[in-house]
Amino acid sequence: DTGVSQDPRHKITKRGQNVTFRCDPISEHNRLYWYRQTLGQGPEFLTYFQNEAQLEKSRLLSDRFSAERPKGSFSTLEIQRTEQGDSAMYLCASSHKEQGGNTEAFFGQGTRLTVV
């Protein structure tokens, strides 16, 4: 396993366009997280899944954002009608939650979105 992979690594889009990012977690991990990181800030939680169920969404996740994890494996994050304020690094992480606790979260390299 090569770890958490994200695609694309970079995306430049015009304001108002829709974009979709993909995250492939570590294969045996049942939890998958999405974070957003802007310049000079730490990652901010957006949403997370346990298997295919989306368990929580942050208030940061406006109705233009939607995330799915249809088969409990890879996940997609879609942003509709992008705005310049959406420009950020979008990070995906995965971990394994079991009865005894949660493993550490492993992060992908992120997708850098620039809205022009």
Added chain:
Amino acid sequence: GDSVTQMEGPVTLSEEAFLTINCTYTATGYPSLFWYVQYPGEGLQLLLKATKADDKGSNKGFEATYRKETTSFHLEKGSVQVSDSAVYFCASYTGRRALTFGSGTRLQVQP
């Protein structure tokens, strides 16, 4: 809600200097605490962690001790190298949702 506060950077040191990056947290209950490192152009990597009070996490010469009485988890290294130049993030996890990160501290080590 949970929060993590860490010292602002950049921190600029000469090679072989002693490093301290301060981190304090507020949380409901007793969180696990982490330091993540982000090298230029790379993703976040776990550097070290501690899961209960008085635990000391260590890795690659870095150490941090979980201090419940001061709600702190300061990162230290006795002798930094140029290759340690990166952004360091302190984070907490209470098991309820996801990691809560500080804003990051950029470390620049000069030869």
